[in-house]
Amino acid sequence: MRAKRLLIVLAAVVTALLAGAVPASAHAALLKTDPAQNSVVATAPTAVTLGFSEGVLLSADSLRVLDPAGRPVQQGAAHHAPSGSDTATVALRAGLARGTYTVVWKAVSADSHPVSGAFTFSVGAPSKTSAVVPQEPAGGGAVGTLYGIGRCLAYAGFAVMVGVSVFLTVCWPRGAGLRVMQRLAVSGWAAMVVSTLALLLLRGAYADGAGLGKVADLGLLRSAVETRPGGALVARLLLLAAAAAFLSVLFGAYGRRDDPRERRDLAFGLGVGGAVIAVGIAATWAMAEHASVGIQPGVAMPVDVLHLLAVAVWLGGLAALVTALYRTAGVDRGAVRRFSRTAFGCVCVLVATGVYQSWRQVGSWHALTATAYGRLLLVKLGLVAVMVAVAGVSRRWTGRLAESARPIAEAEPTAVAEAEPEPSGDPARAAQLARQRAAIATARIRRARDADPARSGLRRSVLAEAAVAVAVLAVTTVLSGTEPGRAAQAAAGAGAVPAYQGPAFVTFPYDTGGPHGKGIAALHLDPARTGHNELHLELADPAGKPVDVPEVRVAFTLDGGARSGGAGAIGPLPVPLEHLDTGSWASTTVQLPLAGRWQVSVTVRTSDIDEVTETKEVTVG
Template sequence: MRVMTKSALRLLAVPLAVLGLLFGTAAPASAHAALVGSDPAQGSVVKTAPAQVRLTFSEGVLLSRDAIRVLGPDGERAETGDANDAGRGNTTAAVALRPGLGNGTYTVAWKAVSADSHPVAGAFTFSIGAPSKTSVALPTQEVGGGAVGTLYDIARYAAYLGFALLIGAAFFIGVCWPDGARTRPMRRLVATGWATMVAATILLLMLRAPYANGGTLGDAFDLGGVRDVLDTRPGAALLSRLLLLAAGAVFIAVLFGSWAKREDPVERQDLAWGLAIGGTVVSVGLAATWAMAEHASVGIQASVAMPVDIVHLLAMAVWLGGLTALLAALWGGHRVERATVRRFSRIAFGAVVTLVVTGVYQSWRQLGSWDALVSTGYGQLLLVKVGLVILLVELAWLSRRWTARLGETAVRGRAAAVAQPVAAGRKGAGGGGGDASERAGQLARQEAALAKERARKERDGDAERTGLRKSVLAEVAVAVVVLAVTTLLTGTQPGRAAEEGAAQQASAPVSEVPEPLDVRIPFDTGGTDGKGEAEVTMDPGGIAENELHLLVTAPDGRAFDVPEVQISFTLKSKKIGPIPVTLGKVDTGHWSAANVQIPVPGEWTIAVTVRTSDIDQVTRTKVVKIGS
């Protein structure tokens, strides 16, 4: 184990050193669009109503008709018309506002599809004149979430799994084990990969519209939505994948048909060249359907990142799909020569090196800093994947050790055991007559069953092959988890974009709707019935137009009238005030005033003067925060 650990670390040391160098010189970029600016700005207060709301994103976005909604304080729609691209490479979007909007706090809810095909959404507020109470809660967009999001992620995982099985198993047969084309497990494995990809791609096409727009499962059957999806880059990628899978069906038919049945070496070699060219075109094309529509297609160095992503996906499929094919062959007791296993072992090693190098480059593009490894969800998932890959490398070295110890004795013994029932069947068939023929067939079946049992015992008795089967099984089990983490990574906002979005939120002013002010000020004028309490309430309690109420109550809680009551506000820190407020009598012990303006936020001193008789009067004060 110490040797394997050192080997794994040597394998990862150089790329990790390159990763450190790259992170140290990283330039700003992103994938997954992040809102980096708006006009009006988030939390701002503007004096007059703007003509439109404009949003600026970190990358190009696709907009639906209701991509930007603006809701007034009363919850009514304030925008007019649909959201539209405002230029600069689809990185800005705008929607016009109705003329004559009143003062108050407005809520902007937006949703879009980023250039890497993932939906993003958010909301913020701005105010006209001054902040106010609003009946609108900041919406939590369900784009990419809920039951639709869960099914979409399952379909994406199934597509990756199908791709690995289809490409990896076909590669294993064509390059490492040509005789496997004549076995049922290999045919089933490749066919399962193809069928899984087809089903997953169709499901992704159906779910794409509700996934991006926050719809329901019922919307998946809306043909209009599917038609709209086909006009987008993710839709075009999925459609291209289906067309390539149709070509892949022809490849599979030839691989397990004409090529597998060819006996003439020259004809088989000629057909193999055609399969190699066709298979390469289909494989690269299928990998490109991810590269052209996901993280690799946006951000810095996209022209380099997309080919690197294609190579990364193909290396993943060759390794993980080939492992599954090898496991199926070993577990099924088929004759897999030592040369086959060693050939795949060398190819798998090259695939691992390729995965590490291309993965380091992708990590640099998506993270940009060491801090993003622990401070963002993408970085944390990436750390999990790195740990799993290191475990896979350890298991791969264990498999290589078992491969080096493989012998040929068990293989020859199994071949002889398989040959015995055939000879026995031929011998028994020469007796002539119906009974003799039936008896010969029965004996042949018995011999075949005995030979199968002997082969199983020999297989289980071969310590090297048993160890190899177990280590490969462990590799496949970990690989399944790696694919699941990879699926989550491709749907998670990369670290660069997450940090850009966090920086935008941190730099934006925060303007919350103030809480209503409620202050109780006890008083005692010293005369008869001179004790009581003055309760001052002010709604909304900010620097906008407020409605003020003052209620005078006796110690037993009942309201009572006094000859005179006054109230004023003073901001001592800025030497503003006192600002008197003219009160009007409403009811017994109840006075009020409308349109009370507080000039600036701060710690204001409220002074309440109560007169209970011609000579009994007192002024009491209390300091409260208003508008901040």
């Protein structure tokens, strides 16, 4: 029960990690735009063109151009330019009026991750704009969180299904007859089926940046199936149907075979068929994610398949060994030693494939610490190092493991009790005696299992190894949704256009010079992007208690030098404030037409003559 409770806690931790994880970074970076971001052009353009760092998949509404009143002015659907799939364009209506126009874009990068953003340009001169940009980037929000949880569940299910199957066919064939081991393998298969179906349903809304209400949209589902990531998910479902047949033979005909020759022949067929299925399922990740884009994809995809298989055999085998040590009468020393050798081989494969993948995805030593991908990779490497150290402890316990004096049970304790003849007579009395015999048999088996100190030490070390493995799976899931370090640095070097800027929060002290004139102002601008924003302002005394003042004003100003492509300043743009509560003001009508480093001025008046204005810089993306 302790092992079960620990695994439940670890699963909750993984879910919390994924729920708090940031949305996937932009894997296809926006490198250039025509018209240029924040530029002021003399004549109205006939089209808007975006250039990305890699090929992108477009939908009909991937490019929307909004006039100062927020009305769409694009003509037709977004499409790839003749120069290639890394360029998107859309035509504009003729005769656009003067003012600031907002371009809202979204796409799916070649490695299956959605990207989105917004920028502005002006015709003739900048102006105010009421254009509304999406509050959530594509791949974010509740859909993004659920998609991340589904990805983690798919990885975990794959590891359990493959690892347990290898453990039972290579290391401990006798365990294939135990119901607890059968349930473990089937639970991995079921997790993969459920997660794959969920990912397929979520895929359209995830890539489109839509909310949960669009998950059941058949049009989005059809569009998702027609893409490479959607096709990979469909292929995974078909392979899981074949995996169901594999498991039925493994726990049916193979588990009941007593003749060594028949068992050996059936094991060979299961090994070949299972290997084909496992490679095929692993390829559904390799063909649609990081390995399929960038440098050397022809080498990277097979290497990625090997990496995934090694992870599954090692981590899933650990799950099988933990279950065997805690939930069965015991596992013999030969099986533990065979798994130890298998796990060592998996570690060797992981080191070789991991070094290549790290070089390919990170690209430089500097990117290990300068990019989110590199830092996550360092965390994963640290966790794997801890796993290897704990595995070394497990190997030492394996060497000390004494041969069990009693044979390994071929049935579960309840089955042993049920096999004894039941007394005739009162059925209720017979059932009571059967439960008593089951309890006695279970206690006897547990005492025999726990009598060997080496076996107890092995159980603890393997459980610790499995606990670290859960953390490794969580970090791997987040890592697979993060922009590779090589791509991030290449995009930065090419002057990539920023996508979405997060909310801005600034605090500063003020002193009007009069009685009770000192305090602290805190301003929160959300989402700190061009177009529509919301502003919240809090005033407090030096002790942190909210205070009201007779008057407070907020204004935004953009200097000409703080933006690209234009001359002269914009503003000050006053912000109408609504008093909400003591020391609290808000505005839901903040319109910022251009990206850049805006100066936000807060004027506080505490009496008829005591007033001060404080200014801070806020970056608007």
